Amino acid sequence: xxxxxxxxxxxxxxxxxxxxxxxxxxxxxxxxxxxxxxxxxxxxxxxxxxxxxxxxxxxxxxxxxxxxxxxxxxxxxxxxxxxxxxxxxxxxxxxxxxxxxxxxxxxxxxxxxxxxxxxxxxxxxxxxxxxxxxxxxxxxxxxxxxxxxxxxxxxxxxxxxxxxxxxxxxxxxxxxxxxxxxxxxxxxxxxxxxxxxxxxxxxxxxxxxxxxxxxxxxxxxxxxxxxxxxxxxxxxxxxxxxxxxxxxxxxxxxxxxxxxxxxxxxxxxxxxxxxxxxxxxxxxxxxxxxxxxxxxxxxxxxxxxxxxxxxxxxxxxxxxxxxxxxxxxxxxxxxxxxxxxxxxxxxxxxxxxxxxxxxxxxxxxxxxxxxxxxxxxxxx
Amino acid sequence: xxxxxxxxxxxxxxxxxxxxxxxxxxxxxxxxxxxxxxxxxxxxxxxxxxxxxxxxxxxxxxxxxxxxxxxxxxxxxxxxxxxxxxxxxxxxxxxxxxxxxxxxxxxxxxxxxxxxxxxxxxxxxxxxxxxxxxxxxxxxxxxxxxxxxxxxxxxxxxxxxxxxxxxxxxxxxxxxxxxxxxxxxxxxxxxxxxxxxxxxxxxxxxxxxxxxxxxxxxxxxxxxxxxxxxxxxxxxxxxxxxxxxxxxxxxxxxxxxxxxxxxxxxxxxxxxxxxxxxxxxxxxxxxxxxxxxxxxxxxxxxxxxxxxxxxxxxxxxxxxxxxxxxxxxxxxxxxxxxxxxxxxxxxxxxxxxxxxxxxxxxxxxxxxxxxxxxxxxxxx
Numbered sequence: 001x002x003x004x005x006x007x008x009x010x011x012x013x014x015x016x017x018x019x020x021x022x023x024x025x026x027x028x029x030x031x032x033x034x035x036x037x038x039x040x041x042x043x044x045x046x047x048x049x050x051x052x053x054x055x056x057x058x059x060x061x062x063x064x065x066x067x068x069x070x071x072x073x074x075x076x077x078x079x080x081x082x083x084x085x086x087x088x089x090x091x092x093x094x095x096x097x098x099x100x101x102x103x104x105x106x107x108x109x110x111x112x113x114x115x116x117x118x119x120x121x122x123x124x125x126x127x128x129x130x131x132x133x134x135x136x137x138x139x140x141x142x143x144x145x146x147x148x149x150x151x152x153x154x155x156x157x158x159x160x161x162x163x164x165x166x167x168x169x170x171x172x173x174x175x176x177x178x179x180x181x182x183x184x185x186x187x188x189x190x191x192x193x194x195x196x197x198x199x200x201x202x203x204x205x206x207x208x209x210x211x212x213x214x215x216x217x218x219x220x221x222x223x224x225x226x227x228x229x230x231x232x233x234x235x236x237x238x239x240x241x242x243x244x245x246x247x248x249x250x251x252x253x254x255x256x257x258x259x260x261x262x263x264x265x266x267x268x269x270x271x272x273x274x275x276x277x278x279x280x281x282x283x284x285x286x287x288x289x290x291x292x293x294x295x296x297x298x299x300x301x302x303x304x305x306x307x308x309x310x311x312x313x314x315x316x317x318x319x320x321x322x323x324x325x326x327x328x329x330x331x332x333x334x335x336x337x338x339x340x341x342x343x344x345x346x347x348x349x350x351x352x353x354x355x356x357x358x359x360x361x362x363x364x365x366x367x368x369x370x371x372x373x374x375x376x377x378x379x380x
Numbered sequence: 381x382x383x384x385x386x387x388x389x390x391x392x393x394x395x396x397x398x399x400x401x402x403x404x405x406x407x408x409x410x411x412x413x414x415x416x417x418x419x420x421x422x423x424x425x426x427x428x429x430x431x432x433x434x435x436x437x438x439x440x441x442x443x444x445x446x447x448x449x450x451x452x453x454x455x456x457x458x459x460x461x462x463x464x465x466x467x468x469x470x471x472x473x474x475x476x477x478x479x480x481x482x483x484x485x486x487x488x489x490x491x492x493x494x495x496x497x498x499x500x501x502x503x504x505x506x507x508x509x510x511x512x513x514x515x516x517x518x519x520x521x522x523x524x525x526x527x528x529x530x531x532x533x534x535x536x537x538x539x540x541x542x543x544x545x546x547x548x549x550x551x552x553x554x555x556x557x558x559x560x561x562x563x564x565x566x567x568x569x570x571x572x573x574x575x576x577x578x579x580x581x582x583x584x585x586x587x588x589x590x591x592x593x594x595x596x597x598x599x600x601x602x603x604x605x606x607x608x609x610x611x612x613x614x615x616x617x618x619x620x621x622x623x624x625x626x627x628x629x630x631x632x633x634x635x636x637x638x639x640x641x642x643x644x645x646x647x648x649x650x651x652x653x654x655x656x657x658x659x660x661x662x663x664x665x666x667x668x669x670x671x672x673x674x675x676x677x678x679x680x681x682x683x684x685x686x687x688x689x690x691x692x693x694x695x696x697x698x699x700x701x702x703x704x705x706x707x708x709x710x711x712x713x714x715x716x717x718x719x720x721x722x723x724x725x726x727x728x729x730x731x732x733x734x735x736x737x738x739x740x741x742x743x744x745x746x747x748x749x750x751x752x753x754x755x756x757x758x759x760x
Contacts, residue, residue: 134646262642262654265665266514274642274665277657285645285654 010093018108019073020045021089025107026068026076026209027052032104033370034363037356039107052364058321059358059365079210084198085112085182094118096175096205102228102254103372106207110182113198117173118205121298122152123290124230124251126223126244127161128237128269135161135237135269138261140168142234145287147172151294154229156222157190161236161244166193170200175229178206179222180214205229223247231297232257234290235281238272245272248281253372257293259284322354330358331378334368338375390473398488399453400425401469405487406448406456406589407432412484413750414743417736419487432744438701439738439745459590464578465492465562474498476555476585482608482634483752486587490562493578497553498585501678502532503670504610504631506603506624507541508617508649515541515617515649518641520548522614525667527552531674534609536602537570541616541624546573550580555609558586559602560594585609603627611677612637614670615661618652625652628661633752637673639664702734710738711758714748718755 013021024045025035038048049067056065080086087108088094096118099105111118123146125139143153143165153169155162157176166174176197178185182204185194198204205225208218223246227233233251235258238244251258260281263270277283284290329348345355359376362368369377393401404425405415418428429447436445460466467488468474476498479485491498503526505519523533523545533549535542537556546554556577558565562584565574578584585605588598603626607613613631615638618624631638640661643650657663664670709728725735739756742748749757 132644134644138644138646261645262650262657262663263644264512264514264518265641266518270642271665274663277642277663278665283642283654283657285651285658 010091010095012092013089017045018087018089019070019077020049021108022073022076022087023068023070024049026072028065028067029056029364029366031370032106033374034360035107037360037363041353041357041360054321055361056364058327059361059363060367061365065364065366076210080110080182083112083183083210085110085204085210087111088115088118096122096229098122098231099225099228102224103374104224105228106225108207110206110208110210111203112182113203114173114201115203117152117175117201117203118229120150120152120173121294122154122175122230123294124154124226124233124247124256125161125165125236126155126158126226126233126238126247127235127273128239128242128244129158129160129162130269131160131164131237132267132269135261135263136164139164139236142236142284142287142290143168143174144172145291146294147174149291149294151231151291151298154226156219156226156243156247157185157187157194159187159190163190163193166197166202170196170202172201174202176202176204177222177225177229178204178214179208179218180206181208181210181212182206183210184208184213186214219243220246224250227251227254227256230256232259232290232294234259234261234284235273235276236261237263237269238276239268240271240275242272245276248276257282257297259290259293261285322350322358326350326354327358327361330355331362334362334376334378336377336379338369338371338377340375344376390471390475392472393469397425398467398469399450399457400429401488402453402456402467403448403450404429406452408445408447409436409744409746411750412486413754414740415487417740417743421733421737421740434701435737435741436744438707439741439743440747441745445744445746456590460490460562463492463563463590465490465584465590467491468495468498476502476609478502478611479605479608482604483754484604485608486605488587490586490588490590491583492562493583494553494581495583497532497555497581497583498609500530500532500553501674502534502555502610503674504534504606504613504627504636505541505545505616506535506538506606506613506618506627507615507653508619508622508624509538509540509542510649511540511544511617512647512649515641515643516544519544519616522616522664522667522670523548523554524552525671526674527554529671529674531611531671531678534606536599536606536623536627537565537567537574539567539570543570543573546577546582550576550582552581554582556582556584557602557605557609558584558594559588559598560586561588561590561592562586563590564588564593566594599623600626604630607631607634607636610636612639612670612674614639614641614664615653615656616641617643617649618656619648620651620655622652625656628656637662637677639670639673641665702730702738706730706734707738707741710735711742714742714756714758716757716759718749718751718757720755724756 042048090107094115139161147169152173154175155165227247227250235244235248258281260273260276261284333347367379422428470487474495519541527549532553534555535545607627607630615624615628638661640653640656641664713727747759
């Protein structure tokens with residue numbers, strides 16, 4: 001049993017495995033889904049790393065993909081240790097329980113602070129950066145009462161609602177999910193708050209490399225961590241088309257409870273939250289609404305890894321690479337419209353393991369796009 | 381066919397009938413439900429008036445009930461005419477369409493103003509007397525857009541939301557439902573607004589006698605008119621346990637669409653409206669939400685009278701009064717717990733007409749209580 005198919009208690013990675021995992025996830029064209037498929041196919045990150053050049057070439061890459069070296073991985077691990085941080089793998093006991101379950105969960109999380117915060121059930125609290133006084137106060141009330149009820153509060157360290165939610169749960173435990181590297185917090189005015197979090201009962205988490213400055217596109221990606229770590233997400237004040245609504249959409253896709261706080265239709269800060277209510281989010285008018293709705297979920301410890309597939313029975317990769325004719329059938333079957341992998345298998349009549357391997361090749365060569373819900377499409 | 385079982389166009393009462401109706405509804409122990417049963421049983425208000433003393437005595441009244449005299453009814457009609465008002469019976473064409481349908485609709489409404497306002501589909505808009513600026517503004521937006529879409533706006537002439545809703549629909553048509561007599565408007569500062577309503581495209585309505593000063597208990601009774609006249613009810617800002625919530629509850633019981641505008645959980649003026657949203661009211665963040673939801677209802681002209689029962693086939697009252705043994709069986713079967721009349725019929729094995737007549741006797745003698753949904757109980 002490897003770490004990816006570990007039971008609820010998890011299995012601790014060896015240092016050699018951790019280096020290989022870090023190299024694999026930091027290599028070109030390897031996202032969380034590709035990482036999972038590689039581990040499941042080749043049985044280990046080390047075997048996957050060895051196979052990458054050939055996979056990439058067979059998939060039709062025009063030039064060799066960049067594979068992170070052992071030296072780079074060592075340097076990142078050392079930087080993390082100097083910073084007081086470390087890396088937790090998805091099958092390990094310290095990995096946030098609920099996050100394991102989501103599509104595209106990060107294989108490795110850089111974490112700094114009190115790991116106990118990641119082991120309790122959590123609730124996300126997010127909202128406007130330019131929150132109203134009432135909104136900030138209500139966020140603090142919800143965070144405080146959820147904290148007292150035993151939940152870790154997860155948020156994004158942003159100004160406004162996020163700040164208010166973190167502050168109110170400093171004592172009981174809070175997780176700040178960062179869009180950049182752990183050593184690149186944003187916004188600058190919340191660096192002090194982050195230090196209070198990681199120096200106290202809280203935790204900072206990031207899937208990005210040390211030194212990574214967050215760009216605009218990294219925030220939606222980070223939002224899926226907030227949505228995935230919590231059993232539920234409370235949105236307090238959110239304008240139309242705001243980042244909080246992305247988090248809410250992701251939370252809904254992950255099957256999380258989505259809560260929204262009502263507000264005046266004439267306050268633009270409430271357009272997003274009122275819209276969530278129209279779309280079926282649970283209305284929150286008191287912290288107890290959240291605590292009571294989460295209670296039935298929190299009593300179960302029911303988050304099996306979504307990467308529970310076993311590697312090939314002999315623990316070794318399929319020795320015979322698929323032939324060109326099989327590869328061409330799959331390329332012909334794919335197009336710019338996302339389709340389910342099961343449909344590719346049915347349509348081509350190839351074995352599932354051949355299809356998965358060819359898709360991996362195309363993926364690693366940069367030609368495959370992976371979409372929410374496990375759909376795939378081919379680049380033009 | 382009498383006025384109570386009239387078709388959609390309605391039947392106009394003769395002046396003699398109107399006097400008899402007014403006498404009957406102004407007599408002791410005669411509410412709308414008893415009025416309906418009396419007309420259905422005796423075929424006319426005049427025949428019912430003639431039967432009242434005997435019914436009351438048979439029902440066990442300890443003293444004769446007060447029956448409004450012809451002189452009193454004439455004087456009230458004259459007062460109404462001098463005031464520029466008149467009385468509209470429930471089967472008449474000018475009676476508000478949707479109101480006919482509710483349990484306990486008033487048999488006669490005193491009305492003043494433009495009757496066209498009562499013939500269009502209507503929407504109720506109510507809320508806090510101490511409305512916020514935003515609440516008052518939103519009420520005006522909803523009233524204006526509903527008015528433009530062809531709806532008459534009905535409200536209660538109160539300060540705050542009601543005032544705002546009436547003002548914004550002065551041009552398109554608005555109905556003020558009063559808790560006291562038409563000549564006793566409340567609050568005093570809205571007398572000018574009421575004059576604008578009745579002097580323009582609007583209408584004032586009341587079921588109470590001329591000269592009746594409204595007491596606290598008259599307001600919930602009046603609220604059922606607002607709930608009943610509208611196809612839907614929009615609640616904009618309402619504190620917990622406020623009158624607007626009574627109106628909303630009644631609107632729900634009448635099968636009306638209930639809308640509520642969200643607001644901050646920290647604003648006590650929004651506790652009632654947010655509570656309605658929790659209980660399943662439709663959320664309103666823009667006037668179009670109301671207009672679009674009402675449209676499918678407003679295209680039908682589907683409000684048959686709930687008093688559609690025909691009188692006894694020969695048009696005359698049952699000539700044989702029920703005997704004491706039958707009456708005692710019913711008295712024994714009733715108690716302080718409200719029960720359905722059908723259950724009384726089944727339990728006693730008596731004919732439906734005998735049961736209805738005995739219940740009428742008990743009702744008129746002041747011993748029967750009638751409850752929402754047609755249930756009855758006996759006083760201790």
